[in-house]
Amino acid sequence: METNNRNDKYIKAKKRVEALKGFYKHFAFYLVINGFFIGRRIYLDISYGDSFLDAFTEISNYRLFFWWGIVLTFHAINGYKFNFFGKNWEERKIQEEMNKDHNKF
Structure with a gap:
């Protein structure tokens, strides 16, 4: 029984490390x-005068950086397991609601 629990923990830890490795x-x-595309766009803007x-402050040079950054943020949330509304959150809210009802009576 203890061996199975240890194996399960190892498998979960390995999956988490693989997810973090993928994020990195x-x-x-x-x-x-x-960096390459922004540098290239700045260089081209300078060569056009x-x-x-x-060229550095031209906002259109950073569109890819911005949108890909949003996707990267979701990858980070998934990789670091930020569960805003996960099981722990549900349990805490249930306890809070039970405490509110208990304090009313």
Whole structure:
């Protein structure tokens, strides 16, 4: 029985580490690819006659960075298991409601 429990914990821990590893790879890929595309867009803007400041502050150069960042945020939430409305939250809310009713009487 204890061996099964230990194996289950190991399997869960391994899956969690794999999820975190996937997130870290995704984040590194995100930084490299977006750095390349942002640098390329800034370089092209400068070659078309914009100043460095104009090219750097051009908001359209950062669209991919923004939208991919939203996807990366969801990946982080999934990888770190931020369960805002998970089982623990439900149990806490049930206890709070029971305590409210108990205090009324």
